[in-house]
Amino acid sequence: MHVRQLLGGYVLGALAPEDDRRVAGHLRGCAACRAAYLEVAETASLLALLRVEDLADGPPDA
Numbered sequence: 001m002h003v004r005q006l007l008g009g010y011v012l013g014a015l016a017p018e019d020d021r022r023v024a025g026h027l028r029g030c031a032a033c034r035a036a037y038l039e040v041a042e043t044a045s046l047l048a049l050l051r052v053e054d055l056a057d058g059p060p061d062a
Contacts, residue, residue, distance in 0.1 A: 003022065003027070003030075003033055004033060004036055006019055006023050007023070007033075007040045008040055008044075009039050010023045010024075010037070010040075011041045011044045012044065058059060
């Protein structure tokens with residue numbers, strides 16, 4: 001499995017220690033995967049800003 005498939009788990013800290021080390025090592029030497037990592041990390045940070053109310057059906061409160 002290529003490390004790009006593990007980036008979501010890496011960002012969330014959900015990988016096994018061996019996979020975590022593998023991804024970290026790969027990111028040190030691969031600019032393309034580092035760029036992909038930054039995109040995934042940014043998305044995870046933005047998702048953390050959502051509130052339950054933001055996910056509810058219906059129009060936003062006026």
